[in-house]
Amino acid sequence: MLEYAEPVTKLIDEFKRLPGVGNKSAQRLAFHVLRMPEADVERFIEALQEVKRRIIFCSVCNNLTDVDPCRFCSSTNRDRSMICIVEEPYNLVAIEKTRSYRGLYHVLHGSLSPIRGIGPDDLHLTNLLTRFRPENNDGVEVREVILATNPNTEGEATANYISRLIKPLGIRVTRIAMGMPVGSDLEYVDEVTMDKALANRHEI
Amino acid sequence: MLLEWIEVHNFRNLSGRVSWGNGLNIIYGDNGQGKTNWLEAIYTLATTKSFRTQKLQEAVRFGEDLGVIRGRVARSEEVHRDLQVTLQGNTKTISINGKREAVARYLRQLNTVAFTADELEVVRGGPDARRKFLDRGVVSLHHAYVQTLADYNRVIKQKNRLLQDAADSEMSLDEVERIISPWNEQLIGLSAEIHRGRTDYVERLKDVLERRLFEREDITIRYVSSLEGKGDLGDYEALVAERLKLRLQAELSAGYSLIGPHRDDLEILFDGRDIRAFGSSGQQRSALIILDLAAISVYYSWHNEYPLFLIDDVDAELDRKRIRYLLEYLEGRTQTFITTSKESLVEEFMGRSNVFRVSDGMSEEIGPEMDLIQSAAKGAESI
Ligand SMILES: [Zn+2]
Numbered sequence: 001m002l003e004y005a006e007p008v009t010k011l012i013d014e015f016k017r018l019p020g021v022g023n024k025s026a027q028r029l030a031f032h033v034l035r036m037p038e039a040d041v042e043r044f045i046e047a048l049q050e051v052k053r054r055i056i057f058c059s060v061c062n063n064l065t066d067v068d069p070c071r072f073c074s075s076t077n078r079d080r081s082m083i084c085i086v087e088e089p090y091n092l093v094a095i096e097k098t099r100s101y102r103g104l105y106h107v108l109h110g111s112l113s114p115i116r117g118i119g120p121d122d123l124h125l126t127n128l129l130t131r132f133r134p135e136n137n138d139g140v141e142v143r144e145v146i147l148a149t150n151p152n153t154e155g156e157a158t159a160n161y162i163s164r165l166i167k168p169l170g171i172r173v174t175r176i177a178m179g180m181p182v183g184s185d186l187e188y189v190d191e192v193t194m195d196k197a198l199a200n201r202h203e204i
Numbered sequence: 205m206l207l208e209w210i211e212v213h214n215f216r217n218l219s220g221r222v223s224w225g226n227g228l229n230i231i232y233g234d235n236g237q238g239k240t241n242w243l244e245a246i247y248t249l250a251t252t253k254s255f256r257t258q259k260l261q262e263a264v265r266f267g268e269d270l271g272v273i274r275g276r277v278a279r280s281e282e283v284h285r286d287l288q289v290t291l292q293g294n295t296k297t298i299s300i301n302g303k304r305e306a307v308a309r310y311l312r313q314l315n316t317v318a319f320t321a322d323e324l325e326v327v328r329g330g331p332d333a334r335r336k337f338l339d340r341g342v343v344s345l346h347h348a349y350v351q352t353l354a355d356y357n358r359v360i361k362q363k364n365r366l367l368q369d370a371a372d373s374e375m376s377l378d379e380v381e382r383i384i385s386p387w388n389e390q391l392i393g394l395s396a397e398i399h400r401g402r403t404d405y406v407e408r409l410k411d412v413l414e415r416r417l418f419e420r421e422d423i424t425i426r427y428v429s430s431l432e433g434k435g436d437l438g439d440y441e442a443l444v445a446e447r448l449k450l451r452l453q454a455e456l457s458a459g460y461s462l463i464g465p466h467r468d469d470l471e472i473l474f475d476g477r478d479i480r481a482f483g484s485s486g487q488q489r490s491a492l493i494i495l496d497l498a499a500i501s502v503y504y505s506w507h508n509e510y511p512l513f514l515i516d517d518v519d520a521e522l523d524r525k526r527i528r529y530l531l532e533y534l535e536g537r538t539q540t541f542i543t544t545s546k547e548s549l550v551e552e553f554m555g556r557s558n559v560f561r562v563s564d565g566m567s568e569e570i571g572p573e574m575d576l577i578q579s580a581a582k583g584a585e586s587i
Contacts, residue, residue, distance in 0.1 A: 152355075
């Protein structure tokens with residue numbers, strides 16, 4: 001026999017499918033929903049459905065968007081000669097927060113990881129190469145591609161793979177630097193970061 | 205560094221606090237009373253791991269939920285730090301001076317070299333145990349090397365999967381090379397870091413190896429790269445790159461990585477012969493002790509302080525002559541912890557050591573006349 005009535009069990013099971021939600025949290029969430037006013041539940045359902053109905057991948061850069069092409073790709077005051085490649089949409093948001101990067105983006109939606117079954121064909125790469133043709137880029141030639149994949153082995157492999165694709169095209173390929181977090185005391189930086197920062201030191 | 209005291213709550217059958225001496229500490233008692241548990245507690249406080257079990261939660265006293273090991277380390281005359289490892293359910297928390305701390309920083313507080321039955325694999329087991337011995341040594345000098353090893357193992361794992369997948373598919377060799385290059389590229393750099401770390405460490409060990417510590421026994425060591433004889437090891441990156449290219453087909457057929465320092469070994473010769481194949485059990489133990497002492501010396505010349513030295517069941521591992529040499533060598537150097545069930549050993553070192561008799565998990569310090577000076581367990585508080 002089920003511990004809870006069927007609808008409750010079903011809801012708990014659905015919550016458990018979400019990342020980071022275990023059995024306990026799923027139960028707590030389900031019972032929270034049971035206590036929610038009908039109107040709140042309706043609004044929640046609507047939000048879920050809307051995000052599925054209205055959010056699509058931008059056909060140019062693969063970013064999440066509700067208009068195609070997305071606001072970055074259709075903007076007239078971004079530098080179209082630069083493309084910054086990131087793994088996930090939230091990486092794009094992190095870079096965008098700096099407000100200092102004014103170029104375009106390309107979102108891969110993942111990184112190479114054979115043990116997770118992710119190969120080059122699973123990354124959103126096919127529409128990257130077509131972007132290098134000026135006629136597909138408002139007549140602007142792409143001069144530089146910045147690889148901003150994560151600083152771990154999968155991110156490195158991904159950056160390396162992409163640079164091998166792009167370099168033969170004569171486009172400048174750069175990789176974001178690794179090193180010290182700014183505004184922190186040297187004392188509080190972990191050794192690995194410090195080690196990388198030392199290795200990547202530059203002349204002043 | 206000096207471990208001033210340790211306080212244990214629900215760890216194995218232990219409870220109470222023991223104040224250790226700064227030279228030789230002999231933990232003495234009949235088997236099954238908890239001698240090794242104290243050593244394990246010290247080791248766990250230092251490394252947050254056990255040398256006896258992979259599942260640390262098994263070390264919490266049966267039926268209890270919370271196990272605590274706490275200890276005070278003197279880094280200098282004036283700098284003392286309280287370390288704590290708390291085991292509750294399946295979680296382990298570590299803290300310095302009552303504040304939770306990241307593992308990387310915690311691990312630098314209390315360093316140990318441990319001579320245990322497990323560690324004997326270095327002199328009688330496969331190359332894996334010897335690589336681990338070297339890697340532990342490199343980490344004790346350069347903490348960032350931990351990340352190098354983790355990255356290397358990760359890349360090897362990813363590459364092995366690619367090789368298996370490729371073997372199952374109809375990919376051409378060119379295609380395989382295209383998808384494997386991004387991983388090989390990283391392997392080159394990481395392999396070189398590991399190669400440099402280990403060869404440098406072996407050179408340091410060689411410089412301080414007490415070749416004749418146990419009289420007429422001569423020990424020599426040499427790092428043996430799996431690329432030896434394949435080209436110029438002086439330009440290691442280029443050599444690895446070349447081998448990776450040359451051996452791709454072979455790796456593909458094997459289904460796993462054939463090139464890199466995960467195939468290297470440490471050659472240990474005892475009187476000119478391979479210790480693993482030709483050494484007697486006693487010679488193997490001598491060799492390991494000599495290697496451990498060299499590791500301690502290297503650590504000292506790098507950090508200007510000694511790690512703790514732990515020897516479990518010293519009589520089972522070494523004959524009396526070797527024990528005597530060893531303990532005399534360590535005098536004035538490390539804070540040393542040994543366990544023994546032999547009263548004769550206790551009597552021999554009574555004047556030059558702190559002796560703790562363990563019965564039923566409790567430990568009490570005993571003086572030169574074997575009478576009770578102080579009951580260490582009395583000073584214990586529950587935590
Ligand atoms: Zn876009």
